[in-house]
Amino acid sequence: MSEKIQSLRGMPDILPADAPLWQHLEDTAAAVLRRYGYARISTPILESTALFTRSIGAATDIVEKEMYTFADRHEESISMRPEGTASVVRAMLQHGLLQTPGQKVWYQGPMFRYERPQRGRMRQFHQIGAEVFGLAGPDIDAELIAMSARLWSELGILGQLRLELNSLGSPAERRQYRSQLHDWLAQHRDSLDEDSQRRLDTNPMRILDSKNPAMQALIEAAPKLSAALGDDSRRHFEQLTGMLDAMGIAWQHNQRLVRGLDYYTHTVFEWVTDDLGAQGTVCAGGRYDGLVALHGGPEVPGVGFAMGEERLVELLGQQQRDFGQRPDIYLIIADPQLQAEALALNERLRDALPGRIVLSNLAGGSLRAQFKRADRSQAQIALVLGSQEWAAGEITVKWLRSERAQTSVSLAQLADWLQQNMPNN
């Protein structure tokens, strides 16, 4: 007796029942991205481990303990991508696509992080992301954020989200603030909780967004990041917020928003909801001006974001909308002798009505059983083909979702008749 094999922990199947939600999200996102001039890029799931350690930061949790890393058959260390930006930068650079400024690309696909699963956090999860290269000004930051806001609005979830915004300044300013913060926190080491003491030397800025209530007073008293910004950084941020205001996009300045990845500079932002439990960030991004150079490329600035599809799908699922597409026609075969004729008839209908969903009853069954299946399929119309109809060159049309009277239509005119009589939905 063999044991049943199950899917790996944290790697869920996405079942047909949820497919319409995913399809709606991905279709909507693709359409919005297209309207802003983004082209799709697809990169491999496996990359050199060094790509991620270099860009995400060797001291981050993602690289330290969450990557799926292993040696391939030639003992090269390879990793499954934990996020999308590093791969996109690599691909753009590798193919010389950064020569012209203003490249806009987007991607969609699975990412992998070895974490303990919980609501909104899986080991295999999916992101849709957008990246823009070669534009340094706040205008593209603003357009990028506006594009995300438009997507939320088209998905009907804008009201559940709030935009949090911050500036990390230039790499130099960020570095300087980091050490200033570290020194200040080190003086208060005794007031830090266990987690924060551990973070003090590895990633002191992360202490700022600690959830521990006992830490809040200390965090309030700590030196502010905004005070460490130079004139250029401050102007970038002010121009960005001015543009957001002009576009009517509400935002909040969250000085504790520091983001997890090492490569961010200047603008960082998150779209957050209270409707998903502890993992409320639905989309996050920012500017990464040093990243391309870090990978041996020219000094090309970049900015982008990534959204978590699982989290957005859950949000969409909370609204009781129906994204599924229902069949239009279900063909009932009243006489088993007519199976071949029935299949041929439906092929002709599919030729004539390309926009319609046309089902054939398969595997026989009593008329009663076939009607039951037709009803359950949610089809608008049941067609009944039996020996009586066949002899007369007709077919029976029965409306399943309305009280319209059952009728007979000649087979020769069936496609035209359906065209004229079936409502478009």
Added chain:
RNA sequence: GUGGGCGUAGCUCAGUGGUAGAGCACCGCGUUGUGGCCGCGGCGGUCGUGGGUUCAAUCCCCAUCGUCCACCCCA
């Protein structure tokens, strides 16, 4: 990696130290050419797995795996 909750039918869950039930779903019949509502019948479980206590364990104990939620981290 840490803490807590939960594992009984496809799903949601009851239940008892003497090897199990409901609702929904599914199949059939009531109508030998008509679905939905209703009625009747049926299919379906090694009670997560392994060990221990006991005459006897789905129930008690231990371990293990899975799952959910939170911490951490992050989309």
